[in-house]
Amino acid sequence: MTLLRALEHALPHTLEHLERIVALESPTNDKAAVDAVGADHQATLRALGATVTVFPQANVGDHVLGTFNPGQREPLLLLMHMDTVHPVGSLLSAMPIRHADGKLYGPGVCDMKASHVIALSAIRALLEADAFPTREVRVLFTSDEETGSRTSRALIERLAEGCALAMVMEPALANGALKSARKGTGLFTVRATGRAAHAGGDHEKGINAIEELAHHVLAVQRWTDYARGITVSVGDIRGGGVTNVVPDSAYFRTDLRIARSADGPEMVERFKGLRPVLAGASLTVEGGLNRPPMECDAGRLATIEKINAIAQHELGRVFAHAPSGGGSDASFTAGMGVPTMDGLGAIGDGMHASHEHILIESLPERAALCAAMLRDW
Ligand SMILES: [Zn+2]
Known part of the structure; x- marks a missing residue:
């Protein structure tokens, strides 16, 4: 069974997982709320066989790291944030979790809780197919990206050191394109x-x-x-x-x-x-x-070319790329010279707004891309 087929098969489970995480509202300034998301991910990472490390923080949520195959050379880094911009209570007022026209709505669903389940379901699919790479894979969930990553920046940079690729799981551009430059x-x-x-x-x-x-x-x-x-x-x-x-x-x-x-x-x-x-x-x-800005230089284009070779082989398609006006933690890893790809998360719209949603059908394909990149990089 191909990765895509396996992940399509797993979609009901992935959606259930996603709704559970979206229901845990997690604005950056509410430490306890963000820690509840972190606790959920710790349990999932342990169940998948990762070594879990928690980096305690006083005023924001603790950062959570899951490590697979520790010590193997040239690690891959999956970079995600757990915090959202929506205050607790959005779920009960303006932004209830709901399905409509193949879309899933909810606070932080696109930015970036769908990314969490894309990454975790990709890892699960690889493990179940006995295709998990032998290299080290670092899965980092941070807690303060939406307010500038003040407590997580140093950790991100430490964990990106020596990595073959930083996979920044921010949402894709509206048409599914990867984000090749950041302001x-x-x-x-x-x-x-x-x-x-x-x-x-x-x-x-x-x-x-x-x-x-x-x-x-x-x-x-x-x-x-x-x-x-x-x-x-x-x-x-x-x-x-x-x-x-x-x-x-x-x-x-x-x-x-x-x-x-x-x-x-x-x-x-x-x-x-x-x-x-x-x-x-x-x-x-x-x-x-x-x-700092992440510029679309020759290195970025080479990274995109390599991703598209993997995508062509696994999914039978390639992805476009375009710059994004927003900022993300990709700037930190790219700034260190670590090969970095941003925009690997779900396709959706309305980030930071009350109509935030994802296209449900994008989940299996993005997860299959993530899995194939982990396996083949
Ligand atoms: Zn984000």
């Missing part, structure tokens, strides 16, 4: 301080922090350069509070995306180089890049 992401907070004064009687003595900040909102927005793949978006702004007082403080937070590593230092420099416009005002800038 680098940054976050900056710009804070203006002025001087408070009565807005009527002492207007001339005040230094308006909101006015100061407004200059910088317009300045940083203008740094957007679509041709270079650079975007800046001020997404949060606060300051003042009452209208009859000249406000003495205000701040904004902004998202930065870059397509090319070479643009990183320049953009950071520009933010750090912001200077006050109004006499007497002061300005502080905090932040920086939190993920």
